[in-house]
Amino acid sequence: MKMNNVILKTTTQVVFFIIFLFSIHIFLAGHFAPGGGFVGGLLTASALVLLLLTYDLKTVKNLLPINYMTLTAVGLLLALGTASLSAFFGEAFFMHYFDHFNIPLLGDTELHTAMIFDLGVYFVVVGVTMIIIQSIGGDE
Amino acid sequence: MTNFLLLPIILPFLTAILLMFAPKNIIYQRTLTMIGLIITTGCSLALIQIVHTSGIQVVTFGNWPAPFGISMVADMVAVLLITTSVIITLFTVVYSFKSIGIAREKFFYYPGVLLMLTGVNGAFMTGDIFNLFVFFEVLLMASYLLSVIGGEKKQLRESMKYILVNVVSSALFVITVALLYSVVGTLNMADISVKIAEINQPGIITTIGILFLVVFGLKAAIFPLFFWLPSSYAAPPVPVLALFGALLTKVGVYAIMRTYTLFFVHDIGYTHMILLVLSVLTILAGCIGALSTFNVKNIIIYNIVIAVGVILFGVAQMNDTSMIGAMYYLVHDMLIKAALFFLVGIMIFLTGTENLRKMGGMMRSYPSLAWTYLIAAFGLAGIPPLSGFIGKMLIVKGGFEADHIWSSIWILLSSLVVLLSVIRIFIYGFWGEEKRLVAVEKRQGYWRLYIPATILVAITVFYGVGAEWIMPYMRDAADVLLNPSVYTDAVLKE
Numbered sequence: 001m002k003m004n005n006v007i008l009k010t011t012t013q014v015v016f017f018i019i020f021l022f023s024i025h026i027f028l029a030g031h032f033a034p035g036g037g038f039v040g041g042l043l044t045a046s047a048l049v050l051l052l053l054t055y056d057l058k059t060v061k062n063l064l065p066i067n068y069m070t071l072t073a074v075g076l077l078l079a080l081g082t083a084s085l086s087a088f089f090g091e092a093f094f095m096h097y098f099d100h101f102n103i104p105l106l107g108d109t110e111l112h113t114a115m116i117f118d119l120g121v122y123f124v125v126v127g128v129t130m131i132i133i134q135s136i137g138g139d140e
Numbered sequence: 141m142t143n144f145l146l147l148p149i150i151l152p153f154l155t156a157i158l159l160m161f162a163p164k165n166i167i168y169q170r171t172l173t174m175i176g177l178i179i180t181t182g183c184s185l186a187l188i189q190i191v192h193t194s195g196i197q198v199v200t201f202g203n204w205p206a207p208f209g210i211s212m213v214a215d216m217v218a219v220l221l222i223t224t225s226v227i228i229t230l231f232t233v234v235y236s237f238k239s240i241g242i243a244r245e246k247f248f249y250y251p252g253v254l255l256m257l258t259g260v261n262g263a264f265m266t267g268d269i270f271n272l273f274v275f276f277e278v279l280l281m282a283s284y285l286l287s288v289i290g291g292e293k294k295q296l297r298e299s300m301k302y303i304l305v306n307v308v309s310s311a312l313f314v315i316t317v318a319l320l321y322s323v324v325g326t327l328n329m330a331d332i333s334v335k336i337a338e339i340n341q342p343g344i345i346t347t348i349g350i351l352f353l354v355v356f357g358l359k360a361a362i363f364p365l366f367f368w369l370p371s372s373y374a375a376p377p378v379p380v381l382a383l384f385g386a387l388l389t390k391v392g393v394y395a396i397m398r399t400y401t402l403f404f405v406h407d408i409g410y411t412h413m414i415l416l417v418l419s420v421l422t423i424l425a426g427c428i429g430a431l432s433t434f435n436v437k438n439i440i441i442y443n444i445v446i447a448v449g450v451i452l453f454g455v456a457q458m459n460d461t462s463m464i465g466a467m468y469y470l471v472h473d474m475l476i477k478a479a480l481f482f483l484v485g486i487m488i489f490l491t492g493t494e495n496l497r498k499m500g501g502m503m504r505s506y507p508s509l510a511w512t513y514l515i516a517a518f519g520l521a522g523i524p525p526l527s528g529f530i531g532k533m534l535i536v537k538g539g540f541e542a543d544h545i546w547s548s549i550w551i552l553l554s555s556l557v558v559l560l561s562v563i564r565i566f567i568y569g570f571w572g573e574e575k576r577l578v579a580v581e582k583r584q585g586y587w588r589l590y591i592p593a594t595i596l597v598a599i600t601v602f603y604g605v606g607a608e609w610i611m612p613y614m615r616d617a618a619d620v621l622l623n624p625s626v627y628t629d630a631v632l633k634e
Binding site for chain 1: 203
């Protein structure tokens with residue numbers, strides 16, 4: 001019996017983007033407000049899980065053809081790369097740098113390399129969560 | 141070059157990440173793993189020389205001042221253990237090419253091994269008690285993967301036990317660190333040492349000391365807490381077993397060594413006496429186990445328990461002689477256990493059984509294997525020119541110096557039991573009538589297992605014969621262990 005879940009699908013199409021944008025907001029807010037890579041990553045993963053609940057594994061895979069194992073590895077590389085960046089300048093490992101930049105629209109903005117480390121954390125969290133859910137959900 | 145000491149941690153980690161990009165490509169996995177490990181070996185050997193010539197190397201992450209950032213401290217103790225771990229991992233990987241099987245290789249076996257090495261090296265080098273916990277978790281997570289990989293029934297059952305025990309001990313670790321933090325208000329190990337010396341170790345610190353003994357004792361398998369070890373180590377395949385047997389319990393032993401020489405040194409009469417009694421009982425338990433079984437894997441596994449007892453007995457004396465002995469014996473034991481597991485693995489490979497009663501007469505077809513095994517067995521028991529001798533001799537000498545006569549004699553007697561248990565494998569396995577071996581075509585490529593095992597045995601022989609060259613490094617290590625001020629001054633730069 002095929003259920004017609006048009007309400008769920010329509011709502012998901014809207015809600016997915018709201019959750020996704022909120023997760024990006026949480027991720028970017030991390031330095032000065034509660035948030036950061038871990039929560040941001042979990043929220044993004046939860047948006048993807050909502051897609052998985054609404055559609056099936058195959059549709060989501062076609063929609064977002066991401067290899068989450070590679071995503072996790074890229075995240076780890078980003079984190080390790082940021083941490084060792086300072087080593088190339090002869091400073092102690094894990095040193096991070098920041099400066100103020102004048103960006104159009106946003107004005108004076110403080111940019112940190114810690115942000116890239118956080119991006120690594122974000123990728124790893126999204127990747128690991130999705131690997132867990134897909135491998136439990138899939139029946140290969 | 142301030143960060144050079146971090147390379148033994150970063151390189152295996154980086155290699156493991158790169159391996160994750162193509163898990164199914166076996167050639168890529170093997171070559172990259174080998175390249176990564178060989179470079180790491182070179183770096184850690186160079187690090188030994190650096191630490192030997194220019195003293196303890198310290199880097200505090202992010203250039204924060206010492207007690208506020210995470211310090212990584214490469215003293216001689218850490219560097220020697222790191223080098224040994226890397227060398228053992230290198231040979232285990234070579235041994236794995238033949239023995240681990242394609243299916244496992246395709247399922248993140250090599251990243252697992254390298255991440256475990258990352259955790260082990262990090263645990264040896266860290267100068268921060270909570271960071272020690274994190275590295276413990278890194279190595280434990282990887283060891284969970286390695287113990288369950290392949291998914292045989294036995295592995296699934298035993299890894300459940302293994303994970304359960306380790307989750308409990310990790311929770312206890314966090315609680316103990318929380319307790320310690322609430323008393324001294326710092327997590328940096330050098331700073332903790334200084335703070336404990338300032339308040340002169342009140343009762344609560346002694347309590348925390350005993351709690352640490354329970355936590356690390358669960359990881360290191362000391363007397364009442366070793367119950368999980370024999371069955372969960374017997375389940376995974378031989379290369380994984382060799383890694384576990386050589387590295388994992390020794391991290392626990394190292395952690396006990398570190399905390400009992402750096403933190404809890406003001407009430408030796410209580411804490412170290414408990415350590416002494418437990419180590420003697422550990423040896424007793426290991427001896428009983430080693431004689432009780434006809435399973436070749438289990439005999440060597442119980443010998444791990446005995447060795448943990450011997451090393452901790454050396455640590456408990458807190459004098460110069462036995463501390464050098466403990467360091468020497470620790471490195472010896474890591475090498476020889478890996479070699480013995482390799483050799484026993486070859487015997488299982490040739491006969492297709494782990495039961496000693498079903499083996500026999502392999503001397504006729506494989507004489508070189510037999511003699512290699514005999515050398516390794518004598519090395520383990522401590523026959524003079526070989527590597528087990530000097531460490532145990534110094535430990536016992538230290539025991540006599542500290543007036544622990546009966547327990548020292550007990551250590552000597554335990555050597556006889558160790559010798560008996562491993563010689564039984566030799567007598568049953570290699571002497572007598574030739575019993576069944578597996579079919580000839582299944583024995584193909586035997587030399588690919590034999591070569592890494594033999595090289596490792598040769599290294600242990602060199603380690604014993606070349607004691608004269610190695611002693612200065614051991615003396616450096618014992619010096620750091622016995623004088624906490626050397627360590628704290630190097631970290632806090634006072």
